[in-house]
Amino acid sequence: MNKHKQNYCRIYDDLARQAASWRSAWKELGAYLAPTRGFFEENFSNRGQKIDHRTLIDSDPLLAVEVLSAGMISGLTSPSRSWFALEITPAAAREVPGAREWTHSVKERLEEAFAGSNIYAALHGFYQEIAVFGTAAMLLEEDGKELLRARLFTAGEYVLGCDENGRIDRFGREFFLTPNQMAAKFGLENLPPQLLRAVQDGKDTSWHRVRHLILPNPACDVRYKNAAKMPYLSVYFTPQGEVLKKGGYWEFPVIAARWEVKTANDVYGKGPGWKCLGDVKMLQKMQKNKLVALDKITNPPMMVSSGVQGEVNLLPGGLTRYSGAADGAVKPAYQVNVDLSALESSIEKVKATIKAQFFADVFLMLSTQNFANMTAAEVAERHQEKMLVLGPVLERLKNELLDPLVERSYAILTRRGVLPPAPQALQGLSVGVSYISLIAQAQKATGLAALTQGIDFASRLAAVRPDVLNRVDFENALEQGLTMLGVPPGVLKSRAEVSAGADRAAGE
Structure with missing residues (x-):
């Protein structure tokens, strides 16, 4: 060898x-x-x-x-909605003409490959x-x-x-x-x-x-x-x-x-x-004990007198012959007294613990939540505690699952020549990944609430001193807020496009 x-x-x-x-x-x-x-x-x-x-x-x-x-x-990573977006770094390069369109088309091609x-x-x-x-x-x-x-x-x-x-x-x-x-x-x-x-x-x-x-x-x-x-x-x-x-x-x-x-x-x-393996074992044992108890109630162990003639017939309507004293020939060996309601209650508590360990309540709540009918503050208040618990796990999954998945796929598709070529001005720049999934939105909801409260606070001060609004970058606030909501970046016009539109309007 x-x-x-x-x-x-x-x-x-x-x-x-x-x-x-x-x-x-x-x-x-x-x-x-x-x-x-x-x-x-x-x-x-x-x-x-x-x-x-x-x-x-x-x-x-x-x-x-x-x-x-x-x-x-x-x-x-929903297959039915966008869960990631691509961004050019540094941020200043995102204003390059065609940059937003290119990153959006690359993202769409990646999504098609995933699907x-x-x-x-x-x-x-x-x-x-x-x-x-x-x-x-x-x-x-x-x-x-x-x-x-x-x-x-x-x-x-x-x-x-x-x-x-x-x-x-x-x-x-x-x-x-x-x-x-x-x-x-x-x-x-x-x-x-x-x-x-x-x-x-x-x-x-x-x-x-x-x-x-x-x-x-x-x-x-x-x-x-x-x-x-x-x-x-x-x-x-x-x-x-x-x-x-x-x-x-x-x-x-x-x-x-x-x-x-x-x-x-x-x-x-x-x-x-x-974490919950012990609870799972306990649940299986409790269910087994409950079934044994039900079995003993419906089909209890019997005590048969020596005076019984032939086989004991325990079927409904069955007849067992007996010759002897006046006491019963066939009777339960002992009385089975089980508090089934208390047992069921204990079982449900263990089930709830197991579901909580697997975050079943969090995911069911997120999947049924209608963010469109809620304010940012309501989203943050309802989900902040849950997202804090999941936060470290999601950060690890971002680093070890999502980033490698997108980066490896991007590299493969680049080598296969199926991605659109980048504009000349973007050659040599890095492409970053941001996540706009349902969970990512719930995590960002706290930041969106803070942004909204900050703009509201500035508006109230403006009622006394209007010049304070000059300190607020409303365009940046709009971009940050839409990003937190998961709105695709292509919805916003670039600053160059806005400036050109203003110049044309002034010329007319």
Whole structure:
């Protein structure tokens, strides 16, 4: 085995050892909160997974996960409305003629690419993974037909690694292929001898493990356009270290996000599922106890006298013969007295706790809220507390999910030549991303309320001293307010257009 083979196996094994201490917790979380997710040692490719309904008696926790996932989709990355906008930096360059139109057309092209791909379907599962396991990952690659293609992974299926700043920059996974599938993916000439013989002999019923590793390329040199010099190296190899294929990526193609991390050294995160697992277990036990109590009430254990002749008939209208003293021949062994109303009340309290841990109340409130019929102050008052709780999580998702998703997609579409060319005056300038989703609006509502109150305060002072309004930049206030409301920047005319219109009006 050569040095490169040893390195790839060693790197993967190091990442796998780090993930090993998390696997038992992921497995338990999956059993109680996501029975169709998670991929562990006993799982195998292309086989169904049995759900343990003796453990999952109450499905409310699973519904809470679905509500959070659906809420994140509709509130953060809705496929039916704009959730991001592009801005030129520095801000002064936004007044360049054609700048607003260009950023708007690029955003529309990105939205079309998202809608035409499987990204939104992958995001739905992504939010479920991060809610239950605390970490989620998907691979975003170029696609010949749809431009973009996402591949979602599940807990236990992949391993991650971080750089010195805590940013995820290494990814590995182990999956299964048949010999023919390996030949199609990697080429016959790249298969090890034993797999090549399996293809030639027509033995295509067995599954073989393949490892995929993506990591920073130590030989990176952007002056060269070949895969071996790209910033990130992609290697497929067998568990024995035999390299099947090598390639590269211009950007880190794996979008991996954590709900929250407890320490800077944690590669994997912890989410709502970690916090409420005890409540979920308690709920399932309480429901089981309730069913046992109902069973004993409706079909209690019986005590049968020795004077009973033949079998005891417990069916409605059934007849049991008895010869003996006057006391009853068949009667309950003991009296079952269960306060079902108190038990139901306790169960509902536990359900409410689980729903609160998954922010079900927040997302249901946001999804049914009509911002158009509310003032900015009302929006801020109703949502400020909820958004404060979600704030750190949303900021992490912005940095680890939304920014990489838009930036990687922008880079892919640029290389494919499907984005409109930037105006000459904007060449070399940076393009930033701002978010105008439902949740982003709710977060900005507090700032909008403050802006509105400030303008109102200035107007009241103007009743006494009109000259104070000269200190207020109303155009900037209008732009800031519309941005907070999520209004597309293209609605506003540039300052140059306004000035030109004023000059024409004066000339007429």
